[in-house]
Amino acid sequence: MRPLTSGSPQRPAAVPALVFTGVSKRFPDGTVALAGVDLEVGSGEFVSVVGPSGCGKSTLLRIAAGLTDPTDGSVSVSTDHIGYVFQDPTLLPWRSVQANVELPGELRHLPKDERRRRADNAIKLVGLDEFARHRPRTLSGGMRMRVSLARSLTLQPELFLLDEPFGTLDEITRQRLNDELLQLFVSQRFAALFVTHSVTEAIYLSTQVIALSARPGRVLGQFEVPFDYPRAPELRFDPEFTRIAARVSACLREAGP
Amino acid sequence: MSTTSRRSQVARWGWRWGAPAVVAGLVIGVWYTVSYRLLTEDTRFLVPPPDAVVRVGFLDPVNRAELLNGLLLSARVGTLGLVTAAVVGICLAILMSQARWVEDSVFPYLVLLQATPILALVPLYGFWFGYGFTTRVLVCFLISLFPIVANTLFGLRSVDREHHDLFTLHGAGRITRLWKLQLPSALPSIFTGLRIAAGLSVVGAIVGDFFFRQGEAGMGVLIDYYRARLQSEQLFAAVILSAAFGLAVFMLFGTLARKVVGGWHESGRDSTPT
Numbered sequence: 070m071r072p073l074t075s076g077s078p079q080r081p082a083a084v085p086a087l088v089f090t091g092v093s094k095r096f097p098d099g100t101v102a103l104a105g106v107d108l109e110v111g112s113g114e115f116v117s118v119v120g121p122s123g124c125g126k127s128t129l130l131r132i133a134a135g136l137t138d139p140t141d142g143s144v145s146v147s148t149d150h151i152g153y154v155f156q157d158p159t160l161l162p163w164r165s166v167q168a169n170v171e172l173p174g175e176l177r178h179l180p181k182d183e184r185r186r187r188a189d190n191a192i193k194l195v196g197l198d199e200f201a202r203h204r205p206r207t208l209s210g211g212m213r214m215r216v217s218l219a220r221s222l223t224l225q226p227e228l229f230l231l232d233e234p235f236g237t238l239d240e241i242t243r244q245r246l247n248d249e250l251l252q253l254f255v256s257q258r259f260a261a262l263f264v265t266h267s268v269t270e271a272i273y274l275s276t277q278v279i280a281l282s283a284r285p286g287r288v289l290g291q292f293e294v295p296f297d298y299p300r301a302p303e304l305r306f307d308p309e310f311t312r313i314a315a316r317v318s319a320c321l322r323e324a325g326p
Numbered sequence: 327m328s329t330t331s332r333r334s335q336v337a338r339w340g341w342r343w344g345a346p347a348v349v350a351g352l353v354i355g356v357w358y359t360v361s362y363r364l365l366t367e368d369t370r371f372l373v374p375p376p377d378a379v380v381r382v383g384f385l386d387p388v389n390r391a392e393l394l395n396g397l398l399l400s401a402r403v404g405t406l407g408l409v410t411a412a413v414v415g416i417c418l419a420i421l422m423s424q425a426r427w428v429e430d431s432v433f434p435y436l437v438l439l440q441a442t443p444i445l446a447l448v449p450l451y452g453f454w455f456g457y458g459f460t461t462r463v464l465v466c467f468l469i470s471l472f473p474i475v476a477n478t479l480f481g482l483r484s485v486d487r488e489h490h491d492l493f494t495l496h497g498a499g500r501i502t503r504l505w506k507l508q509l510p511s512a513l514p515s516i517f518t519g520l521r522i523a524a525g526l527s528v529v530g531a532i533v534g535d536f537f538f539r540q541g542e543a544g545m546g547v548l549i550d551y552y553r554a555r556l557q558s559e560q561l562f563a564a565v566i567l568s569a570a571f572g573l574a575v576f577m578l579f580g581t582l583a584r585k586v587v588g589g590w591h592e593s594g595r596d597s598t599p600t
Contacts, residue, residue: 131491134491136491136494136495151495153491153492153495155488155491155492157486157488159489159491159492161489161510162590162591163510163511163589163590163591172496172506173496176493176496176497176498176502176506177496204589205590206590
């Protein structure tokens with residue numbers, strides 16, 4: 070594992086958190102969502118998958134989480150501490166923020182004190198202590214997403230799967246949550262597979278960006294992102310950042326729709 | 327609180343109660359006009375004036391006791407039928423949501439039951455179970471069963487896929503999923519079903535009663551009795567009391583829904599059309 074304060078992204082020596090080998094997915098209705106996808110998320114790495122809508126990105130994550138099986142190929146996950154953040158916050162509207170965040174621990178039969186303690190910590194981490202007793206409907210979209218993040222943090226995930234979690238938020242909230250997510254990444258040391266359709270977001274967050282083609286999804290290219298953590302918002306205007314963004318965009322464009 | 331907001335609150339309150347009060351006043355006015363202007367003394371029994379209805383139907387102690395006893399019986403019948411239908415209906419919907427074959431084998435018959443005019447069946451039930459309390463409850467039970475089953479099942483089935491994924495991800499079993507996810511998210515639908523069923527149960531308790539000449543007199547029996555004897559003041563009083571009872575049941579379920587799901591679901595709010 071990397072030291073906590075470390076800067077440069079390095080290839081992990083340990084067992085990778087997630088490996089896809091030739092993964093394909095065909096649905097019963099005949100549509101092919103993924104065609105022979107290879108990818109690897111090393112422990113402590115942040116990998117983003119970027120691609121157009123409907124390229125099977127969500128399917129990729131569902132397969133990684135074991136929610137659905139691949140038709141072909143193999144998946145290996147080195148941990149069962151998986152955090153999953155859905156596209157929508159998927160909070161239970163009848164539960165308070167606190168009770169929502171406690172849910173995974175409850176379903177995993179953690180003792181009451183333990184799950185309460187973990188939920189308190191997670192809620193503090195995303196800065197919502199004051200709202201612990203609120204119902205989701207009284208919160209803004211960004212706050213709901215924070216609750217969703219807190220919920221997946223309670224089981225101390227070693228692999229974090231995020232399915233376009235900030236896609237529906239406004240740009241300002243989205244950038245703020247990007248920074249919060251990076252803070253969590255630096256402090257919690259999980260491996261992450263992050264799905265998005267924003268090239269900028271992918272590069273800003275990741276150690277590695279994977280470009281996926283339109284349906285059926287295939288890997289078009291992999292791009293290393295050599296910036297240190299913690300990253301500052303100004304990084305988005307760095308010439309090197311722009312160069313990488315240009316290459317990723319070109320790669321996506323060439324594949325065409 | 328500022329004066330403007332207080333003034334607007336008063337205005338809202340005035341509108342909320344004032345507008346229906348004006349309509350009520352108009353209705354009573356028309357009622358009096360019909361009684362005294364359009365009808366002669368010989369035909370006035372067709373539409374007795376409101377004060378006569380109140381005097382004869384509600385203020386006369388003997389008549390009042392008769393009416394209230396009838397209402398009490400009908401209320402007991404309706405409530406028992408509704409409660410039984412709620413318990414059976416919700417359990418049935420849960421079973422259906424858990425096993426497709428239960429739904430496939432039972433649902434068509436529920437539809438058939440729903441499609442058969444209940445009044446056509448009442449005489450038959452009378453043959454089998456006698457024209458007593460049990461049959462009256464059975465009528466209310468049967469008439470209110472379908473909306474409860476259908477709405478509960480719909481609620482249990484319409485849980486988001488992502489919510490299901492969340493529970494699958496953390497290894498939740500069937501019972502946990504039902505108890506912590508499906509039933510709570512079905513609550514608004516269950517209340518919708520209960521509210522519809524409650525209305526039907528009141529109808530069942532009163533209309534089904536027309537067939538029951540023997541035994542204690544419920545609302546329906548009384549209404550038929552007043553009609554046959556041209557006691558129109560009491561007939562009007564019985565109709566008004568039935569309407570008030572139906573309204574009270576409707577409002578009870580509205581309040582109940584607001585208390586239980588109003589904190590997190592739109593259906594429990596005031597503004598929802600019902």
